Amino acid sequence: MITPETLPRFREAQELALQLPRTGMIVTTDLADSLGGIHPGYKWEVGRRLALLALAGTYKQPNVVATGPVFRSLKVKGAVATLTFAPTGGRLVSKDGKPLTGFTVAGADGVFVPAQARIEGSQVLVSAPGVARPVAVRFGWHEVLQPNLFSDQGLPARPFRTNQPEARVSIR
Template sequence: DVTYFNGVEVGRERWDGVRSYRVPAKLLRKGKNVIAVRLLSEWGNGRLGDEASDPYLHSADNQVRISLKGQWKYNGEIEPKLPMGRGYSNNITCMYNTKIAPLLPYGIRGFLWYQGEGNSGQPELYKQLQPTMITDWRIRFEQGYLPFLLVQLPNISGGSCQYFREAQAESLQLPNVGMAVSIDVGDPYDIHPNNKKPVGERLYLRAKEMVYKDSVGVFQGPVYDSFRIEGNKIRMKFKSTGSGLMSKDGKDLRTFEVAGEDGKYVPAKAVIEGNDVLVWSDAVKKPLSARHAWDSNPAVNLYNKEGLPATSFRTNKEL
């Protein structure tokens, strides 16, 4: 993106991040001034800022401050669309032929896979795509069940990533597949969040246990195991609880919901009992199903004491 002030370029950047440019005094006009941004998006949709940003123009001494919030005019037809040739990465076979096929003669220890944003609107298709790819790579590298560690998509504002996270988790049914949860370290307004350190650490824990057979104790957050109905409450049992379950921020557990025969979910109260979580709502006398973090951008606080979060899940996929 390139930024212009009264037709003169004042700065440019190549990727996400905050922009801060100095405007020479000689460019200022008395009365109306025009700021324009030329934005090039090679894939997907471009965006200026987000709902939480507060763009502004200010004097060097900060005595004058002018908000740039509000509606901006735009025109996507001023320049011709980008030519997308046969080598464009989203074309069928392009990524495989250029990135994977050249590696096939070589030995490999395993795979770390962090992808899915482009497929997040097709969770049912992904249930087929990801296992097919894992199996295909293993066949072609001819080294048996090579370890495959995937990153489950983080929290992001908008969309229905909870269904996609569920689709990603289905690949865990294949042998030697592990998953790192990132539901608590995303950026609601950035599909490619910058906070990658926790993701790397969680992949490391999983690889250390699965690949290098070096016991690290707990390598993932609480994993939903089963449930049973107890009167007007639902008791959910968990695995991978480590030293015990906890609310990370010390507040009441949140992002839990329950539903009755009508299939309508309502917010639920939830308390920890040992390695279980008991959930209920006074509005649902006969609960049949419960779910947790069933949102694209949930504010989860159910963790184990090792500091790893529980991810999205539901007890009944029919509701």
């Protein structure tokens, strides 16, 4: 059955391929057209992002930023979840200058609700009214979301969830 989580789960499965040598992945969540298809209409931008991966990875070009923010860790203190991201060669920004979008949080009941998120230095702080102690955060976890968390290099953050199943598949 196809649900709004089908595409995010598919992206998560694709991410497993990054365990293989000489592989890469770009994010295109910001490039979807109004029809909601999975194939972005802005092919030139897809090509540009793939070229950045080749320049940084294969050709080892210094100072080439090839990926946007990638989730690394979650720390919870009270009602606030603090997210850290892998270095991107720049700083975290809201692409459109508006409050961050695409974040949801869940408490112990496991029910995800829309959350407010704000950038503080190299971290994102996430909370939601009614969630006294977050246990999980999701970002971009819906097939039609076009979240606005980016690097200042113009590359979007990779969607993620912190409540991933414990048993992860390992590709060898």
